[in-house]
């Protein structure tokens with residue numbers, strides 16, 4: 081009697097494990113299917129997404145920058161409209177043109193940006209402003225120009241490519257880190273404010289990606305190291321699919337640094353001071 085009861089119980093447990101595994105499998109299949117559904121929409125990507133890591137999103141972006149792209153079929157032809165993100169007037173005109181032509185935007189990826197390297201003592205305020213114009217005011221101008229139509233439709237998704245430097249400041253990167261901190265703050269506010277309209281906001285904060293960003297840094301040198309741009313492109317698509325709010329794509333060292341910045345700021349500041357001393361000396365020293 082007790083043996084048959086035990087066997088019955090064992091069978092029930094086995095059935096439950098099997099059912100859970102089945103549900104998990106189904107969930108994973110559905111999650112994998114979602115990008116195909118998503119790609120049957122119009123993607124607008126701010127300048128830059130077509131190049132480097134953005135180019136890696138298979139079929140989604142052309143070689144031209146900036147690009148807007150109807151991805152009904154992955155092979156579909158893409159259209160592009162060119163503007164200077166640092167010039168708010170051209171941003172507004174571009175947004176108008178996009179809306180006139182396509183009617184709406186499903187996913188806006190604010191990607192374009194410039195890097196900066198330099199000693200604060202030797203950096204003109206105009207450089208600080210220029211980096212802010214491209215990295216901060218450009219994306220927010222584009223977002224604000226496209227937002228009313230998303231709100232009206234109660235549909236859309238806004239993505240911004242920030243940086244781990246939007247969460248911690250590294251010496252000799254003042255303009256860049258400041259612009260990315262501002263970006264993080266703005267889009268965090270926006271997320272809370274437009275959640276009620278069903279429009280998600282995703283902030284992506286990568287560590288180094290193997291693109292030309294650091295090579296092209298304002299007043300700086302740099303190298304071409306880091307993550308494969310294709311991995312970043314995939315992670316961005318995954319984040320959109322999963323409607324993630326905040327995604328950090330960084331290796332162990334920057335991740336540890338981020339934890340220290342939050343949990344042990346005194347140590348983080350000490351490490352950054354020592355990094356600053358090692359990396360560069362101010363002119364008068």
Ligand SMILES: NC(=O)C1=CN([C@@H]2O[C@H](COP(=O)(O)OP(=O)(O)OC[C@H]3O[C@@H](n4cnc5c(N)ncnc54)[C@H](OP(=O)(O)O)[C@@H]3O)[C@@H](O)[C@H]2O)C=CC1
Nearest residue numbers: 127128132164165166191192193243287288289291292293
């Ligand atoms: N590479 C990295 O290590 C990391 C990059 N990021 C972020 O990723 C994003 C993309 O950078 P990434 O691809 O690496 O850099 P790249 O320098 O390779 O590409 C930047 C792109 O932005 C465009 N761009 C720059 N300024 C303007 C402007 N004023 N108006 C229009 N387009 C402009 C450039 O166009 P053009 O070539 O025509 O000037 C270029 O296509 C940036 O926001 C960057 O901060 C974040 C973390 C790490």
Ligand SMILES: CCCCCCCCCCCCCCCC(=O)OCC(=O)COP(=O)(O)O
Nearest residue numbers: 195243245253287288293294297333334336337
């Ligand atoms: C107790 C041991 C603690 C060890 C902590 C180590 C702290 C190391 C600091 C690591 C800093 C990493 C910074 C990464 C910055 C980055 O990935 O930036 C990418 C960019 O967005 C652009 O790069 P650019 O160099 O062009 O500014």
